[in-house]
Amino acid sequence: MHTITFPHPSPRRIVDFFDTMLAYLVEIPAALLVVAEIFVLLAGVTSRYLLHAPLVWSDELASMLFLWLAMLGAVIALRRGEHMRMTALVSKASPQARAFLDVVAIAAPLAFLLLVIGPAVEFAQDEGFITTPALDISNTWRAAALPVGCALMLAVACLRLLRTATWQMTIAALALVAAIAGGFVAVSPLLHDLGNLNLLIFFVGLVALCVLGGVPIAFSFGLATFGYLALTTSTPLSVVVGRMDEGMSHLILLSVPLFVFLGQLIEMTGMANAMISFLASLLGHVRGGLSYVLVGAMYLVSGISGSKAADMAAIAPVLFPEMKARGAKPGDLVALLAATGAQTETIPPSLVLITLGSVTGVSISALFTGGMLPGIVLAITLCAVVWWRYRGDDLSGVRRATRGEIVLKLAIALPALALPFVIRLAVVKGVATATEVSTIGIAYAVFAGLFIYRRFEWARLKPMLIDTAALSGSILLIIGAATGMAWALTQSGFSGQLAQTLGALPGGAFMFMAASILVFVVLGSVLEGIPAIVLFGPLMFPIARQMGVHEVHYAMVVILSMGVGLFAPPFGVGYYSACAVSRIHPDEGMKPIIGYIAALVVGLIVVAAVPWISIGFLH
Incomplete structure (x- = not known):
């Protein structure tokens, strides 16, 4: 009689099995939550505007689902290695050192x-004493997203290490992470006496x-904040979890996932291609005609998607093949793509504008109105560089489109070109809030894809x-961690000292504005736009008001400064995103981008010097 033996599964297979199961456990609910948010908000708009019967529970339910979406999204991003991190220095290390630092980048979040x-479990339990006003259920149902998300991220981090x-x-x-943590704990009695x-x-x-x-970046902020509070203060750590929750739960931030999804929809339905x-x-x-097209296309698409990565991904694959065929060098293409990324940071509905409004209390609709002209000023300075660079081009082999072809392409593009104006009109006319308007854009894009362009790939949904x-x-985990960090800085009295230092600068508002530009260019290159805004926006905007600087004007200068830092090599993460999207090596764009960055700085100085560009249409 023969016995049948089954091979033992290898440890690697077991790890892969658990990783796959965890992916299913998280990805499907996260996708369903995005769909649920779209329908809840769209139902709220429809019921209020068309039926004149507001759904009192819609915002509350959307907010509750939103925290779960943010935490499950953070789990997926950790599993995929997609959390924002600065790799400019890591990439210069030897292959062995780079591999080790990549492992540290998993061990530190752990x-x-x-x-x-x-503290997250403690916070969720404390929230059980609160009952939501409209749905009449315990707030623990919402707050439980934090400990559940952290537990799932712990599992993901362990599986990634394995x-x-x-x-x-x-x-x-x-051992390295434990040694650094142990060192801080060992010297904590000394830290108590060091003050600020x-x-x-x-x-x-x-x-x-x-x-x-x-x-x-999110985990870097989190480690610093929790380390500071645990080792130098007696603040209960559950209070910081509450601040993180507050930072991630602003309903206005719900437009972040919805505009990201809208950006993908306009690419999938062919609307971006038509424009x-x-x-x-x-x-x-x-x-240099197609370079002007690139500048104009980024301006138009930025008004739709709100996400720079989505903007560049929608445009580069469509334009770059034809531009290369006409003799454009890959380095010049990626340099201009990165520069237009910085140029369009203020164009609504930019995620940075929405984030800034949510953390500083500046009106989102005022920011949306004020953001249009600064983008045009920077577009003009970029176009001046394009004209200079391409003034000697030989166009003998290029056929000019006939008037009939232009009219035909305009007719095809009109539904796509109308989308930014539909979004803008919905906010101005009060049909929808800045949060809800993204759902109108999504509904419009789905309709256009199904019935006008007849292109809707269900498998890609x-x-x-x-x-x-x-x-x-x-994005939202960074906002949560940075909110906790900003709160800790405020509690320490740092914001008051910063205000005094900047307020005492000679030259008043002029000097303050110049210092802000320098500070935010550096912050944009190191931290990216959203973390820098969440961290320093609440500290800097009150000072700007004291100096008599209009908050919308200051917002435009700050955002454009960060954009210059974000897309300027060697540290700007946005530049490397442009290279990744266009599949061009970063080294090729280093020299060509200098002229474009110089043009952006000239445009930024003009915007800073002439407040009317930012606030002229507000009244």
């Missing part, structure tokens, strides 16, 4: 999650060490929804 999960690294490297990375010097140690030293070492084809027929025969959740989760 330390943060172990630190935060207890999947991606050798056991020697894993032990070394964990601790701010430098934790919020400059530790944050810089983590960010430059490639640790995701670009029309612009190319208008300007394709002019010297699921991955698009999951991508939306992942990108949103990575």
Whole structure:
């Protein structure tokens, strides 16, 4: 009699099995939550505007689902390695050092999650004493998203360590993180006597060490904040979890996932293609014509998607092949793409505008109105560089589009070109709020894709929804961590000292504005736009008001300054995103981008010097 033996599954297969199961457990609910948010908000708009019977529970339910979407999205982003991190220095290290730092970038979040999960559970329990006004249920149902999300991220981080690294490297990375943490705990009695010097140690030293070492920005902020409060104050850590929850739960931020999804929809339905084809027929025969098209297309598409990555991904694959065929160098293409990314940061409905409004209390609709002209000023300065660079082009082989072809392409593009105006009109006429208007855009794009362009790839919907959740989760976790960090800085009295220092600068408002430009260019290159805004917006805007600087004018200068930093190499993360989207090596664009960055700086100075550009249409 023969016995049948079954092979034992290898440890790697077991890890892969659990990783796949975890992906299903998180990705499907996250995708369904994006769909649910769209329908809840759209139902609220329809019921209020068309039926004149507001749904009193819609905002409350949307807010409750939103925190779950943010946390599950953060889990997906961690599993995919998509949390925002600065890799400019890491990429210059040797392959072995780079591999080790990549493992540290998983081990450090693990330390943060172990630190935060207890306070998150405590916070969720405390929220049980609160009953929601409209739905009449315990607020624990919403707050439970935080400990559940942290527990799932812990599991993901452990699985990633097991999947991606050798056991020697894993032990070394964990030992390094444990040694740094142990060192801080050991010297904590000394830290109590250092006062505000601790701010430098934790919020400059530790944050810089983590960010430059490639640790995701959200976890770098979180480690510094929790370390500072746990080791130098007697503040209950559940209070900081509450501040994180507050930062992530602004209903206005719900437009982040919805505009990200809208950006993917306009690319999938062919609307982006239609707009670009029309612009190319208008300007394709002019010297540097397609470069002007690139500038114009980024301006138009930015008004729709709100996400720079989505904007560039919609435009580069459509325009770049034809531009290369006409002799454009890859380095010049990626340089201009990155520069237009910075140029369009203020064009509504930019995620940075929405975030800034939510953390500083500046009117979102005022920011949307004020953001249009600054983008045009920077577009003009970029076009001046394009004209200079391409003034000697030979266009003898390029056929000019006939008037009939232009009219035909305009007719095809009209429904797509109308979308930014539909969104703008819905906000101005009071049909929808800045949060809800994205759902009108989504409904419009779905209708256009199904019935006008007849292009709607149903199979792409699921991955698009999951991508939306992942990108949103990575953004919202940064906002939550930075809100906690800003609160800790405020409690320490730092904001008052900063206000005094900047207020005492000679030259008044002029000097303050110049200092702000320099500060936010640096912050934009190191932290990216959204983390820098959440962290420093609440500190800087009250000072600007004291100086007599209009808050919308100051917002435009700050956002454009960060955009210049964000898309300027060697540190600007946005520049590397442009390279990744266009599949062009970063080295090729380093030299060509200098002229475009100089043009952006000239445009920025003009916007800073002439307040009317930002506030002329507000009254």
